[in-house]
Amino acid sequence: MMRTSTEISKIIKKAIDNAQSKNILSNIDIPEIIIEKPKVESFGNWSSSISLSLSKQMKKPPMLISELIKDNIDKNEIIEKVEIVKPGFLNFYLKKEFKNKLIERIIKEKNNFGSNNLGQRKKIQVEFVSVNPTGPVHVGHARGAVVGSCLSNILEFCGFEVTKEYYINDAGTQIELFVRSILHHIYSSFNLEYDAPEKGYVGSHLENTANEIISLLKITANDSRLEDQESIFNLVRKSALDITINNIKKDLIDLGVNYDKWFYESSLFDTKTTDKAMEILKKNDLIYELDGATWFKSSKFHTEQDVVIKRSNDGGHTYFFTDLAYHLDKFLIRKFDKVINIFGADHHSHVDRLKSALSALEIDQNKLNILLIQIVHFKNQEKVEKFSKRSGNIYSIRDLLDTVGTDSIRFNFLNRSVDSQQEFDLELSVKESSENPVYYAQYAHARLCSILDSVDFDYLEGNLDLLDTEYEKKLIDDLDFFSEVVVNSFHKLQTQNLTKYAIDIAKDLQKFYENCRVLSDDLELSKARIKLVLSCKIVLNNLFELLNVKAPERM
RNA sequence: GCGCCCGUAGCUCAGCUGGAUAGAGCAUCUGGCUUCGAACCAGAGGGUCGGGGGUUCGAAUCCCUCCGGGCGUGCCA
Numbered sequence: 001m002m003r004t005s006t007e008i009s010k011i012i013k014k015a016i017d018n019a020q021s022k023n024i025l026s027n028i029d030i031p032e033i034i035i036e037k038p039k040v041e042s043f044g045n046w047s048s049s050i051s052l053s054l055s056k057q058m059k060k061p062p063m064l065i066s067e068l069i070k071d072n073i074d075k076n077e078i079i080e081k082v083e084i085v086k087p088g089f090l091n092f093y094l095k096k097e098f099k100n101k102l103i104e105r106i107i108k109e110k111n112n113f114g115s116n117n118l119g120q121r122k123k124i125q126v127e128f129v130s131v132n133p134t135g136p137v138h139v140g141h142a143r144g145a146v147v148g149s150c151l152s153n154i155l156e157f158c159g160f161e162v163t164k165e166y167y168i169n170d171a172g173t174q175i176e177l178f179v180r181s182i183l184h185h186i187y188s189s190f191n192l193e194y195d196a197p198e199k200g201y202v203g204s205h206l207e208n209t210a211n212e213i214i215s216l217l218k219i220t221a222n223d224s225r226l227e228d229q230e231s232i233f234n235l236v237r238k239s240a241l242d243i244t245i246n247n248i249k250k251d252l253i254d255l256g257v258n259y260d261k262w263f264y265e266s267s268l269f270d271t272k273t274t275d276k277a278m279e280i281l282k283k284n285d286l287i288y289e290l291d292g293a294t295w296f297k298s299s300k301f302h303t304e305q306d307v308v309i310k311r312s313n314d315g316g317h318t319y320f321f322t323d324l325a326y327h328l329d330k331f332l333i334r335k336f337d338k339v340i341n342i343f344g345a346d347h348h349s350h351v352d353r354l355k356s357a358l359s360a361l362e363i364d365q366n367k368l369n370i371l372l373i374q375i376v377h378f379k380n381q382e383k384v385e386k387f388s389k390r391s392g393n394i395y396s397i398r399d400l401l402d403t404v405g406t407d408s409i410r411f412n413f414l415n416r417s418v419d420s421q422q423e424f425d426l427e428l429s430v431k432e433s434s435e436n437p438v439y440y441a442q443y444a445h446a447r448l449c450s451i452l453d454s455v456d457f458d459y460l461e462g463n464l465d466l467l468d469t470e471y472e473k474k475l476i477d478d479l480d481f482f483s484e485v486v487v488n489s490f491h492k493l494q495t496q497n498l499t500k501y502a503i504d505i506a507k508d509l510q511k512f513y514e515n516c517r518v519l520s521d522d523l524e525l526s527k528a529r530i531k532l533v534l535s536c537k538i539v540l541n542n543l544f545e546l547l548n549v550k551a552p553e554r555m
Numbered sequence: 556g557c558g559c560c561c562g563u564a565g566c567u568c569a570g571c572u573g574g575a576u577a578g579a580g581c582a583u584c585u586g587g588c589u590u591c592g593a594a595c596c597a598g599a600g601g602g603u604c605g606g607g608g609g610u611u612c613g614a615a616u617c618c619c620u621c622c623g624g625g626c627g628u629g630c631c632a
Binding site for chain 1: 566573574591596
């Protein structure tokens with residue numbers, strides 16, 4: 001089913017063609033005709049400023065171009081009326097029958113209403129969060145988690161085959177440090193010597209994990225396993241990873257974030273993908289040795305500086321190298337048509353490097369989309385807290401979930417552009433949670449449910465022509481806009497227009513509720529209004545589904 | 556120094572592929588519950604869109620420059 005804006009766009013294109021073939025409009029190439037929702041109701045249901053942009057090339061005043069377009073619009077089943085407003089806007093009013101059909105269609109399509117097939121079942125991967133498994137996911141990553149999960153929902157709704165993936169860095173320096181920090185704690189608790197690593201992990205989380213491992217592995221004071229530091233390292237490493245990853249999973253699930261795949265960095269070595277990557281780089285002469293390290297000539301592509309892929313001190317691979325191999329896996333082995341990586345803004349130096357990696361692997365760069373999420377400051381009583389896992393000063397997602405509800409957190413994050421830094425006032429979010437916009441939208445939904453609950457007669461034959469107040473018309477206008485909002489979110493890969501739409505439609509619903517009695521003595525009118533209420537509920541449901549926010553029937 | 560992001564109402568933020576009167580939530584003030592849920596509604600106040608230049612019929616939006624804040628800047632991830 002085509003979106004209304006697209007339908008109108010085609011009608012206008014045809015009208016211009018008509019005028020051009022009659023030689024009353026000059027025969028130039030017509031750009032994409034953008035049809036927009038006007039800001040003000042008095043400007044119709046949809047509008048276009050195409051005449052203004054054509055004016056110069058056509059050497060005609062926009063008002064005149066609009067007149068000519070209007071006069072040459074073919075008969076159609078959508079547009080009731082066209083208004084031309086200075087300085088040359090075309091404002092369109094939709095036919096009643098078209099609006100009625102829309103409502104019938106919503107009721108029929110239910111969960112699918114608003115979806116589309118722009119993705120054509122193409123394989124798309126969304127990789128997000130991917131925090132080192134060295135502790136709980138802290139609040140700084142919650143934003144990326146929520147945005148990633150919502151974007152995935154949108155992509156799915158737009159017809160993509162989506163794989164949500166978490167990349168587990170289980171092969172690098174940080175894991176090593178983490179495990180050695182745990183071992184230090186374990187040995188210490190039995191009064192044994194084990195050198196604490198420099199820049200290691202400390203704090204209550206580390207101690208808790210260590211203690212958990214002691215009881216899990218039943219380590220005792222005179223345990224012989226403690227004599228072989230090499231093998232105890234591997235034992236502890238595995239337990240530490242399992243424990244940490246399971247906790248991360250649990251926290252994310254409670255945040256409404258779930259994954260299709262948990263990808264282990266170490267598996268890239270097991271499957272020899274890293275070797276393959278190295279071969280390609282060597283084959284293309286993109287590798288050299290310097291100062292004992294191995295370098296990748298990324299400067300040949302997009303970066304100013306080359307990048308180390310093998311360290312000089314211990315010969316270990318850098319994070320960048322395994323990430324390069326990881327992307328080889330994504331594109332050349334698993335063959336995703338498109339990949340979206342969501343990074344924290346502090347990783348933005350990684351963007352160019354990764355792009356250069358793709359070039360080296362001869363992968364089309366347009367297939368990779370990297371979203372940088374700006375950081376979140378968590379404010380607590382005037383103090384802006386700095387959180388760091390290594391220092392042990394953790395404010396985890398779990399802590400956040402314990403004080404603020406999931407819906408509130410999600411809505412709060414989704415309601416902003418990822419380009420903007422965000423200040424999250426912890427005190428305020430708890431205190432004002434009942435005044436959070438998400439509850440406003442949910443309340444509208446609950447009210448609709450409450451009405452529908454008390455209906456005990458058949459209303460599906462109701463005559464929609466009876467919907468004639470400004471409040472009802474506005475709601476229908478909103479419903480018509482939903483598919484458009486979804487597509488916009490997809491194109492821009494953003495979520496804030498969805499939450500904005502939620503607030504907008506909720507506001508119009510509250511006004512409607514206030515002014516239009518649904519269940520009344522006028523049975524025919526009641527039936528029509530119930531159908532409107534039902535279609536609004538369906539759209540709100542679909543919207544909440546995308547946001548992964550609850551659509552409560554009662555509150 | 557260089558690179559990326561941001562600067563819009565008292566606060567938190569939308570709007571930025573140029574378009575009509577710059578919006579929302581919170582906060583403040585005034586009014587509204589015997590009728591489907593007042594977690595609501597109606598109304599009011601509140602703006603040099605960081606400053607300055609430029610492009611354009613038209614700039615919060617594009618370009619230049621300056622100021623302010625954040626993040627990053629070859630062997631952590």
